[in-house]
Amino acid sequence: xxxxxxxxxxxxxxxxxxxxxxxxxxxxxxxxxxxxxxxxxxxxxxxxxxxxxxxxxxxxxxxxxxxxxxxxxxxxxxxxxxxxxxxxxxxxxxxxxxxxxxxxxxxxxxxxxxxxxxxxxxxxxxxxxxxxxxxxxxxxxxxxxxxxxxxxxxxxxxxxxxxxxxxxxxxxxxxxxxxxxxxxxxxxxxxxxxxxxxxxxxxxxxxxxxxxxxxxxxxxxxxxxxxxxxxxxxxxxxxxxxxxxx
Numbered sequence: 001x002x003x004x005x006x007x008x009x010x011x012x013x014x015x016x017x018x019x020x021x022x023x024x025x026x027x028x029x030x031x032x033x034x035x036x037x038x039x040x041x042x043x044x045x046x047x048x049x050x051x052x053x054x055x056x057x058x059x060x061x062x063x064x065x066x067x068x069x070x071x072x073x074x075x076x077x078x079x080x081x082x083x084x085x086x087x088x089x090x091x092x093x094x095x096x097x098x099x100x101x102x103x104x105x106x107x108x109x110x111x112x113x114x115x116x117x118x119x120x121x122x123x124x125x126x127x128x129x130x131x132x133x134x135x136x137x138x139x140x141x142x143x144x145x146x147x148x149x150x151x152x153x154x155x156x157x158x159x160x161x162x163x164x165x166x167x168x169x170x171x172x173x174x175x176x177x178x179x180x181x182x183x184x185x186x187x188x189x190x191x192x193x194x195x196x197x198x199x200x201x202x203x204x205x206x207x208x209x210x211x212x213x214x215x216x217x218x219x220x221x222x223x224x225x226x227x228x229x230x231x232x233x234x235x236x237x238x239x240x241x242x243x244x245x246x
Contacts, residue, residue, distance in 0.1 A: 003227060005030035010071050010078045010120065012058060012112065013085030015039035017185030018135070021218035022082055027051060029222065034071040034078075037085065058085050059107035064115040077123040080131045080225050083113040088187060092147035105149035110156050117164065121173070128172035131225045134161045136177040136236050138243050145181075158236050165234030176224050176232055181240030184211040207242030 009026045013019030014035025023033045023045055032050045035042055040055045052074040056063035071078060086109045089101060113134055124130025139145025140158040158177060165175035182202045184192075191198040203210050217239055223229055224237065238244050 002029040004080075004222075004225070007031045007079040008071070008075045008077065009033045009080040009082065010036070010068070010116075011082045011084060012036045012067075012116065013135075014045065014053070015042050017187055018180065018183060018214045018217045019082070019084040020045065021214040022084060022221050023051065025215075025218040025222055026080070031080070032075045034067075034075060036067045058112040058116075059104055061111070061115050064112050065119055068116060068119040077127075078120045078130070079124075080133075081117065081120050082133050082135075082221065083116060084135045085109075085112060086135055086153075086187075089147040089150040090190075092149070094148045097148050102149045106153050106156075109150070109153035110160065113157065113160060121168075124173055125168070125171055130172065131174040132164065132176075133221060133224055134175075134177040136161065136179040138179055138181045138238065138240050140177075140179050140236060141238075141244055161236060162234040169233045174225075174230060174232075175234060176229070177236040178217060178220065178224065179236050179238045179240065180212070180217055181238070181243040182206055182211045183214055183217060183239075185214050205243075205246075206240070207245060210241065212239065212241060 004026055009031045011019050011023045011033060014023045015037035023035050026033050027048050027050055035045060035053045038057050042053045045051045054067045054070045056067060058064055087105060089105050117132060134157055136157045137145055137154040139151045139154040143151055145151060161175060161177040220239055
């Protein structure tokens with residue numbers, strides 16, 4: 001029997017891309033999955049009896065709080081939190097980035113993690129058990145993975161993950177992060193537009209010479225959430241085809 005059977009898994013960004021595949025993987029493992037996204041269409045996930053959803057803009061603090069409350073009403077307290085939702089900034093420099101974009105990217109990619117984690121953590125601490133996996137990026141380590149707002153936010157996600165792990169590792173909370181590189185998702189559709197020149201360049205610059213699929217990230221998520229990975233704490237695990245080796 002899967003160790004994830006009947007575990008309550010909360011996934012942000014669950015309507016597409018990595019979040020969708022994470023939700024699907026945990027459903028297949030027997031979990032109860034609560035998906036959150038600004039989109040309303042969760043595709044085939046909605047047909048699953050163990051899936052419930054909530055639509056809202058996670059850049060708004062009150063929406064984050066409402067989503068956690070809705071999950072409790074649907075399933076109960078969260079066992080596994082996957083803070084996956086995020087947006088890009090079109091590689092814009094500081095000169096091209098206005099304050100609204102800066103605040104939107106940080107609110108979605110970083111502050112939502114803070115608010116949702118703060119809502120979920122007390123019940124995890126009460127049980128002395130819980131897993132939190134935050135979506136970092138290769139842009140958490142180096143420049144060039146995004147623009148000024150995205151790279152700043154993802155660097156902060158790495159710090160948030162490490163400090164959270166340090167503060168709560170001794171209290172039964174299992175905290176790590178994932179750092180994807182070139183993953184082919186709807187969020188990266190612009191790279192494949194036209195003749196796909198940008199997508200081809202990214203593949204060529206990646207040592208493995210290809211983009212990854214979101215299912216590959218979901219598979220690593222299952223491992224990182226498992227008991228086998230329990231001694232890993234505060235790790236930001238790259239899934240980047242060797243990008244960071246350069």
